Amino acid sequence: xxxxxxxxxxxxxxxxxLGVVSTRNVVHAALYLLLSLLAVAGIYLILFAEFLALVQxxxxxxxxxxxxxxAIMLTRSSEYPRISDNRQWPLALVAALGLLGVLAAAFLAxxxxxxxxxxxxxTALSGSLFTKWAVPFEIASLVLLVALIGAIIIARAGKNEx
Amino acid sequence: MLENYFRxxxxxxxxxxxxxxxxxGMLAGxxxxxxxxxxxxxxxxxxxxxxxxxMEPIGGPxxxxxxxxxxxxxxxxxxxxxxxxxxxxxxxFIQMELFALIEMAIFILVLAAAWAYAWRKGDxxxx
Amino acid sequence: xxSYDLYLISPYLAVAGTGLLVVLLDLVFRRKGLLAGVALAGxxxxxxxxxxxxxxxxxxxxxxxxxxxxxxxxxxxxxxAVDRFALFFNVLVLAAAGIVILASVDYLERMRGNHGxxxxxxxxxxxxxxxxxxxxxxxxxxxxxxxxxLPLAALAALLMDRNSSEAGLKYLIVGAISSALMLxxxxxxxxxxxxxxxxxIAAALLAPAQQPVPFGxxxxxxxxxxLLAGFGFKIAAVPFQMWVPDVYQGAPAPVAAFLSVASKAxxxxxxxxxFYTGFGDxxxxxxxxxxxxxxxxxxxxxxxxxxxxNIRRLLGYSTIAHAGYILIGVAAVAGTSASQASPGSLxxxxxxxxxxxxxxxxxxxxxxxVAVIAISSRIASDRISDYAGLVQRxxxxxxxxxxxxxxxxxxxxxxxxxxxxxxxxxxxHSGLAWLALVGVINSVVSAYYYIKVIxxxxxxxxxxxxxxxxxxxxxxxxxxxxxxTLWMGIAPAAMLGVAEGAVxxxxxxxx
Numbered sequence: 001x002x003x004x005x006x007x008x009x010x011x012x013x014x015x016x017x018l019g020v021v022s023t024r025n026v027v028h029a030a031l032y033l034l035l036s037l038l039a040v041a042g043i044y045l046i047l048f049a050e051f052l053a054l055v056q057x058x059x060x061x062x063x064x065x066x067x068x069x070x071a072i073m074l075t076r077s078s079e080y081p082r083i084s085d086n087r088q089w090p091l092a093l094v095a096a097l098g099l100l101g102v103l104a105a106a107f108l109a110x111x112x113x114x115x116x117x118x119x120x121x122x123t124a125l126s127g128s129l130f131t132k133w134a135v136p137f138e139i140a141s142l143v144l145l146v147a148l149i150g151a152i153i154i155a156r157a158g159k160n161e162x
Numbered sequence: 163m164l165e166n167y168f169r170x171x172x173x174x175x176x177x178x179x180x181x182x183x184x185x186x187g188m189l190a191g192x193x194x195x196x197x198x199x200x201x202x203x204x205x206x207x208x209x210x211x212x213x214x215x216x217m218e219p220i221g222g223p224x225x226x227x228x229x230x231x232x233x234x235x236x237x238x239x240x241x242x243x244x245x246x247x248x249x250x251x252x253x254x255f256i257q258m259e260l261f262a263l264i265e266m267a268i269f270i271l272v273l274a275a276a277w278a279y280a281w282r283k284g285d286x287x288x289x
Numbered sequence: 290x291x292s293y294d295l296y297l298i299s300p301y302l303a304v305a306g307t308g309l310l311v312v313l314l315d316l317v318f319r320r321k322g323l324l325a326g327v328a329l330a331g332x333x334x335x336x337x338x339x340x341x342x343x344x345x346x347x348x349x350x351x352x353x354x355x356x357x358x359x360x361x362x363x364x365x366x367x368x369x370a371v372d373r374f375a376l377f378f379n380v381l382v383l384a385a386a387g388i389v390i391l392a393s394v395d396y397l398e399r400m401r402g403n404h405g406x407x408x409x410x411x412x413x414x415x416x417x418x419x420x421x422x423x424x425x426x427x428x429x430x431x432x433x434x435x436x437x438x439l440p441l442a443a444l445a446a447l448l449m450d451r452n453s454s455e456a457g458l459k460y461l462i463v464g465a466i467s468s469a470l471m472l473x474x475x476x477x478x479x480x481x482x483x484x485x486x487x488x489x490i491a492a493a494l495l496a497p498a499q500q501p502v503p504f505g506x507x508x509x510x511x512x513x514x515x516l517l518a519g520f521g522f523k524i525a526a527v528p529f530q531m532w533v534p535d536v537y538q539g540a541p542a543p544v545a546a547f548l549s550v551a552s553k554a555x556x557x558x559x560x561x562x563x564f565y566t567g568f569g570d571x572x573x574x575x576x577x578x579x580x581x582x583x584x585x586x587x588x589x590x591x592x593x594x595x596x597x598x599n600i601r602r603l604l605g606y607s608t609i610a611h612a613g614y615i616l617i618g619v620a621a622v623a624g625t626s627a628s629q630a631s632p633g634s635l636x637x638x639x640x641x642x643x644x645x646x647x648x649x650x651x652x653x654x655x656x657x658x659v660a661v662i663a664i665s666s667r668i669a670s671d672r673i674s675d676y677a678g679l680v681q682r683x684x685x686x687x688x689x690x691x692x693x694x695x696x697x698x699x700x701x702x703x704x705x706x707x708x709x710x711x712x713x714x715x716x717x718h719s720g721l722a723w724l725a726l727v728g729v730i731n732s733v734v735s736a737y738y739y740i741k742v743i744x745x746x747x748x749x750x751x752x753x754x755x756x757x758x759x760x761x762x763x764x765x766x767x768x769x770x771x772x773x774t775l776w777m778g779i780a781p782a783a784m785l786g787v788a789e790g791a792v793x794x795x796x797x798x799x800x
Contacts, residue, residue: 150443
């Protein structure tokens with residue numbers, strides 16, 4: 001049964017992704033992105049990663065897409081060129097399909113052991129997050145600080161130029 | 163245990179489905195009825211004007227967007243990630259040693275510095 | 290976490306803490322000199338702590354003498370490997386950051402009031418680079434890479450004119466794509482090995498090969514290619530080099546200087562660590578991949594540089610060519626024939642030549658860029674034709690730039706002459722004589738465009754007559770890097786010994 005669910009969610013993810021690159025309206029593109037990200041959250045749920053699904057919905061669906069939409073509204077562009085307006089799109093398509101082929105071959109040819117999924121222990125996750133992964137965790141705080149400073153400097157100048 | 167898991171999220175999924183189908187169903191039904199001729203379809207300029215609480219619409223559809231919204235959305239992303247890290251920490255905080263407290267304190271202090279930066283640079287004002 | 294762990298991460302804490310301090314002080318005080326002074330003090334503290342750790346690691350003064358200081362079941366050993374390799378790159382990155390801050394004193398007036406952010410972002414990026422060269426497992430590598438890239442993207446857009454915004458945007462987008470590719474490779478590797486630690490991946494790879502493919506598995510082969518793509522962007526190798534000329538031209542000159550030197554060094558550090566420790570002697574085919582990239586980078590970089598009229602784009606293409614020379618050293622993997630020998634049988638000639646080349650390149654390229662920073666803070670132009678007659682307007686600047694360009698060609702007695710010698714000989718000893726030949730030909734060809742600039746500076750009549758005056762701190766920075774370039778060329782033995790010692794700390798390399 002989870003196979004059918006996964007098929008549905010995978011289809012939604014891919015449809016969202018294709019919608020982002022093929023639509024002419026940039027706000028529609030942001031909404032297709034939202035669809036894609038929420039479908040990925042569904043995939044996390046199938047894999048019993050509840051916390052990750054929560055994070056995905058909250059951060060990606062709730063914060064990142066909002067920032068994208070607000071940034072779009074700041075630039076006041078109601079239309080942008082589609083990907084097929086760029087003359088290099090056949091080359092890009094070939095490159096993308098090539099990458100897909102290579103990755104698919106890598107997955108299909110490599111012997112993958114399918115382990116039995118079980119519901120992970122959230123307390124174990126949080127325990128290891130602050131002991132084994134403490135260093136990346138602290139570096140992440142610096143990354144957030146840097147992102148905020150960078151975004152504020154650049155956005156502030158954009159506001160002042162108007 | 164597994165069945166319980168799927169049942170819980172299955173209920174949530176059904177809820178989402180209903181929430182999606184009801185408005186879509188209404189709109190689709192309305193369109194079907196208009197094609198069938200049951201619902202009259204006579205658009206007029208007054209009927210097509212955007213709804214503004216019964217008054218005449220003032221200003222065009224594309225207004226100057228207040229920059230402050232974007233600054234707040236930025237701050238929301240950063241502090242949303244902080245909150246997301248606070249959840250697992252809160253779950254295990256009591257069982258871990260002092261080290262976990264110091265770790266999270268450093269994390270929050272760095273983001274407090276980010277907040278102070280935003281504050282002093284005037285990004286928390288509504289102007 | 291014990292106090293020993295705190296001691297191990299103290300350099301990173303020092304530099305990141307200084308960055309935080311600069312951010313907070315910038316909100317309170319307005320004096321520009323104070324912030325630069327605090328930043329330099331923080332860098333000096335980081336250097337001091339690194340020196341203490343180096344003394345400890347070498348066993349002097351009663352230290353432990355361990356090649357890798359972070360051992361044991363502590364939390365640090367899982368994420369960071371504070372070994373001599375990491376310490377070498379700490380010094381390199383901190384020195385480069387210090388020189389850039391010293392040299393940018395005049396240039397800061399053009400930063401539209403963002404001095405504090407410039408210094409803070411530079412410090413955070415330096416922290417990311419130091420962590421990148423010490424990271425021992427994939428997730429730390431990824432997040433340290435983000436900490437390195439994001440500040441540089443914001444810094445590149447700092448001038449906020451059209452060129453600068455374009456530079457920042459290009460760097461950000463290309464960086465995001467390469468991060469995505471690299472993450473995919475990491476995911477494949479983790480799926481194959483079951484662990485994210487680099488040494489754990491090496492252990493998993495030693496299991497008997499499953500398929501008659503290089504690396505024993507299509508998944509690992511794809512992962513290696515994807516990782517190389519991700520790292521290739523950082524080091525500006527062909528075909529990942531498209532961002533370089535536009536970013537070098539549009540970004541503020543100190544940012545371009547820091548990018549060209551420190552970011553490349555950190556990229557090579559992580560490349561060496563992942564490929565030597567993770568894949569090691571398991572399969573030398575990755576050396577063939579690196580050799581192909583090296584040949585392409587040298588050729589493309591040199592050929593396109595010949596037609597440049599903008600000094601920054603010229604230096605950008607020269608950076609691409611030098612990435613090619615360094616990749617020759619990376620490709621010089623096995624001193625013996627390819628086999629599934631036990632780990633620890635790789636020679637040290639290749640990677641130690643890479644480290645020496647990086648040190649020499651940092652000195653020479655920084656000399657060139659400090660001169661460019663000083664000149665462009667006064668004449669506000671990057672066209673080579675505007676550099677005409679520079680020898681009459683500022684003889685020391687012209688001489689320093691000429692020395693830097695001569696070093697980049699590889700003329701004795703500069704540092705890069707010795708570096709190229711070592712890289713080419715390492716290639717010959719690994720059976721890559723064709724690559725060394727390509728390198729020599731490219732070095733000769735590159736002389737054309739470097740000498741073109743020297744000729745314009747010395748032989749053409751000057752465009753304007755007034756002297757170019759620069760402040761004493763810029764003099765100091767210039768003097769330091771000129772001295773470093775000459776020292777490594779005249780007395781290279783010390784730095785060579787350091788490079789070799791640093792490389793031996795990598796766990797895949799011969800003891």
